Amino acid sequence: MNSHAGAVARRLERVRAELAELDLEGLLVSRLPNVRYLTGFSGSNAWLLIDATGATLLTDGRYGQQAEEELPRGAGFEFLIAPDGVLGELVVEQAKRQSSGSRFGFEGRHLSFAEWERLRDVSLAVEWVAVSGLVEGVRAVKEEEEIAAIETAARIAATALAETVTLVEPGVREADIASELDYRMRRLGAQRPAFETIIASGARSALPHAATSDRSVREGEFILCDFGAHWRGYCSDMTRTFVVGEAETKQREVYELVLAAQSAARSALRAGVSGAEVDAMARQVFAEADVEERFVHSTGHGLGLEVHEDPRLGRRSEDRLESNMVVTVEPGLYFPGWGGVRIEDALVVTEDGPRALVDLEASELQALPL
Amino acid sequence: MNSHAGAVARRLERVRAELAELDLEGLLVSRLPNVRYLTGFSGSNAWLLIDATGATLLTDGRYGQQAEEELPRGAGFEFLIAPDGVLGELVVEQAKRQSSGSRFGFEGRHLSFAEWERLRDVSLAVEWVAVSGLVEGVRAVKEEEEIAAIETAARIAATALAETVTLVEPGVREADIASELDYRMRRLGAQRPAFETIIASGARSALPHAATSDRSVREGEFILCDFGAHWRGYCSDMTRTFVVGEAETKQREVYELVLAAQSAARSALRAGVSGAEVDAMARQVFAEADVEERFVHSTGHGLGLEVHEDPRLGRRSEDRLESNMVVTVEPGLYFPGWGGVRIEDALVVTEDGPRALVDLEASELQALPL
Numbered sequence: 001m002n003s004h005a006g007a008v009a010r011r012l013e014r015v016r017a018e019l020a021e022l023d024l025e026g027l028l029v030s031r032l033p034n035v036r037y038l039t040g041f042s043g044s045n046a047w048l049l050i051d052a053t054g055a056t057l058l059t060d061g062r063y064g065q066q067a068e069e070e071l072p073r074g075a076g077f078e079f080l081i082a083p084d085g086v087l088g089e090l091v092v093e094q095a096k097r098q099s100s101g102s103r104f105g106f107e108g109r110h111l112s113f114a115e116w117e118r119l120r121d122v123s124l125a126v127e128w129v130a131v132s133g134l135v136e137g138v139r140a141v142k143e144e145e146e147i148a149a150i151e152t153a154a155r156i157a158a159t160a161l162a163e164t165v166t167l168v169e170p171g172v173r174e175a176d177i178a179s180e181l182d183y184r185m186r187r188l189g190a191q192r193p194a195f196e197t198i199i200a201s202g203a204r205s206a207l208p209h210a211a212t213s214d215r216s217v218r219e220g221e222f223i224l225c226d227f228g229a230h231w232r233g234y235c236s237d238m239t240r241t242f243v244v245g246e247a248e249t250k251q252r253e254v255y256e257l258v259l260a261a262q263s264a265a266r267s268a269l270r271a272g273v274s275g276a277e278v279d280a281m282a283r284q285v286f287a288e289a290d291v292e293e294r295f296v297h298s299t300g301h302g303l304g305l306e307v308h309e310d311p312r313l314g315r316r317s318e319d320r321l322e323s324n325m326v327v328t329v330e331p332g333l334y335f336p337g338w339g340g341v342r343i344e345d346a347l348v349v350t351e352d353g354p355r356a357l358v359d360l361e362a363s364e365l366q367a368l369p370l
Numbered sequence: 371m372n373s374h375a376g377a378v379a380r381r382l383e384r385v386r387a388e389l390a391e392l393d394l395e396g397l398l399v400s401r402l403p404n405v406r407y408l409t410g411f412s413g414s415n416a417w418l419l420i421d422a423t424g425a426t427l428l429t430d431g432r433y434g435q436q437a438e439e440e441l442p443r444g445a446g447f448e449f450l451i452a453p454d455g456v457l458g459e460l461v462v463e464q465a466k467r468q469s470s471g472s473r474f475g476f477e478g479r480h481l482s483f484a485e486w487e488r489l490r491d492v493s494l495a496v497e498w499v500a501v502s503g504l505v506e507g508v509r510a511v512k513e514e515e516e517i518a519a520i521e522t523a524a525r526i527a528a529t530a531l532a533e534t535v536t537l538v539e540p541g542v543r544e545a546d547i548a549s550e551l552d553y554r555m556r557r558l559g560a561q562r563p564a565f566e567t568i569i570a571s572g573a574r575s576a577l578p579h580a581a582t583s584d585r586s587v588r589e590g591e592f593i594l595c596d597f598g599a600h601w602r603g604y605c606s607d608m609t610r611t612f613v614v615g616e617a618e619t620k621q622r623e624v625y626e627l628v629l630a631a632q633s634a635a636r637s638a639l640r641a642g643v644s645g646a647e648v649d650a651m652a653r654q655v656f657a658e659a660d661v662e663e664r665f666v667h668s669t670g671h672g673l674g675l676e677v678h679e680d681p682r683l684g685r686r687s688e689d690r691l692e693s694n695m696v697v698t699v700e701p702g703l704y705f706p707g708w709g710g711v712r713i714e715d716a717l718v719v720t721e722d723g724p725r726a727l728v729d730l731e732a733s734e735l736q737a738l739p740l
Binding site: 044060061062064065066109111132182187207210 | 414431434436476479484485486487500502546549553556576577578582666704
């Protein structure tokens with residue numbers, strides 16, 4: 001058994017333990033990143049049926065050779081190829097083979113109503129039970145290799161930004177900055193950007209999730225850069241906001257406030273703390289300055305195979321932090337018509353506190369924003 | 371009313387006509403590209419509730435300003451902002467306001483079981499009816515501006531490929547070719563690649579949806595390039611397969627066969643024909659050469675706001691082609707361990723036959739493959 005096979009066998013074991021708690025004999029995994037986590041298969045169309053005896057990957061004809069190559073040897077995996085368009089039917093076929101009265105879980109938030117209806121109508125032998133966040137909970141606590149992969153992605157992104165900012169000057173378009181940044185991440189080894197790079201300048205920086213536009217940046221304006229690299233399946237996520245040229249007093253004040261909120265939330269990161277508690281630390285700083293209502297999103301989220309995953313650091317989050325979770329901390333303030341600031345870093349949760357994935361204090365990027 | 375407002379008003383009218391046929395008073399649109407099509411809103415988290423009197427966009431706090439900017443004026447749109455994490459609750463609140471006994475559609479293939487369960491349990495006044503492909507059917511027939519946008523995306527992609535192939539020589543990595551191609555599409559005006567660019571060389575070209583790897587290309591090998599540009603929301607999609615240096619006889623034979631299949635399928639494109647009939651034209655060419663089983667996917671798909679949309683050109687497709695649909699035609703042959711060839715173009719369906727989006731016969735790209 002190679003190390004990939006070892007990793008997926010351990011993950012499957014953790015999932016089986018969760019299933020046993022819920023008195024379930026198996027699980028139909030329909031959420032693609034969960035399928036990838038449990039099998040290593042990276043194709044864009046697949047389901048995984050975990051039953052009492054093993055696990056069967058179901059995919060379509062485009063992915064036969066890839067399934068052969070990516071599935072671990074000797075870990076009890078089978079795979080089946082469905083002719084195009086009928087993957088759902090193959091899933092039903094497999095479900096029908098289970099013994100009568102079996103209780104199987106399915107991912108209630110990642111199975112469509114139409115797919116569920118078909119399972120319900122056709123596979124009478126199985127009792128289907130919606131589960132929520134089961135595989136995601138296992139994924140939230142990272143293995144060493146996973147943290148190393150996110151760290152590599154984060155370093156690539158930070159290095160690419162340091163290269164790109166040297167090109168920023170009045171008159172350059174947001175779209176040009178984004179394409180230079182993405183190009184550099186690729187040249188540095190990223191498979192692709194982890195998500196669509198956001199470069200938002202001037203008043204557009206007040207749009208927390210603006211799409212990059214063709215607008216040219218001007219002297220004295222904010223430029224908000226939210227971006228990440230995708231490396232061997234894992235995502236990084238980072239935001240920096242800086243000013244082209246000299247910052248005005250108000251720009252500096254808003255920036256310092258966001259930095260203070262980020263610092264407060266970061267310092268709260270520790271195994272045992274809830275997502276809501278971390279979020280409250282950032283929100284408290286803004287409340288004291290009477291700008292709480294200008295912080296229009298949550299404080300952070302887990303990072304891994306997906307750019308947004310568990311745990312959530314938000315007002316209502318009951319997620320409890322554990323060692324080796326990787327999360328972003330990204331408070332921001334947005335003033336429509338004027339501009340916005342967001343500062344985002346990714347950190348590993350430990351028993352003793354947070355560990356930043358990229359040591360920015362040692363890099364030229366510390367001095368960059370403002 | 372500006373032209374954007376006019377376009378969305380017309381689209382909404384087409385959807386209302388479909389709803390009336392099904393005796394439905396409204397529709398909950400949960401599929402994001404459908405929301406974008408019907409409102410112009412391009413954020414990543416939104417629902418649209420169409421009811422008897424108007425249409426309400428529901429999104430979260432990150433997108434307040436963007437909704438303000440993107441929603442058309444004077445077209446009867448409202449929007450509501452939900453605090454983070456509770457968008458589903460806001461949808462339920464809106465549903466509760468409908469009069470008792472109303473019949474509303476929801477998108478059965480794009481609402482999760484968990485979301486559906488919540489609607490069912492909470493909004494008792496409304497009878498929820500699953501619909502399938504309703505907005506997608508309206509989207510499949512393109513307006514003039516939409517065809518022009520896809521055409522622009524297709525030109526950008528073709529020009530970027532022509533620039534990139536001049537850099538291909540033995541020793542260059544697949545990943546380098548992909549990053550150069552993506553970079554050039556961006557410089558030519560694309561907002562981003564329409565999907566993850568596939569560059570697959572040597573035996574990897576036999577993986578119909580291979581991810582680009584770090585492998586270096588070698589003299590005499592196939593390089594399969596499947597890529598597209600994203601321009602103002604619209605996608606292009608194109609595949610070219612060529613050989614580094616001189617092609618061998620078998621490479622040339624396989625290529626000619628795929629080209630013949632593509633040509634046969636293209637010539638069948640015409641309003642009134644079914645997706646299955648177009649698919650059969652390509653398959654027939656392969657059957658005559660006794661290699662049908664090496665064509666492991668379907669012949670093509672619609673192209674628009676998404677890179678794969680209706681209509682489908684596949685063995686089982688009952689979709690009927692109409693004028694102004696835009697589809698890809700992309701047969702391929704794949705020989706595991708040896709290599710594969712796919713040739714893909716996008717075409718507009720008319721009453722009289724197909725119209726290619728990029729006139730490759732007039733460009734240097736015609737001579738490119740082999």
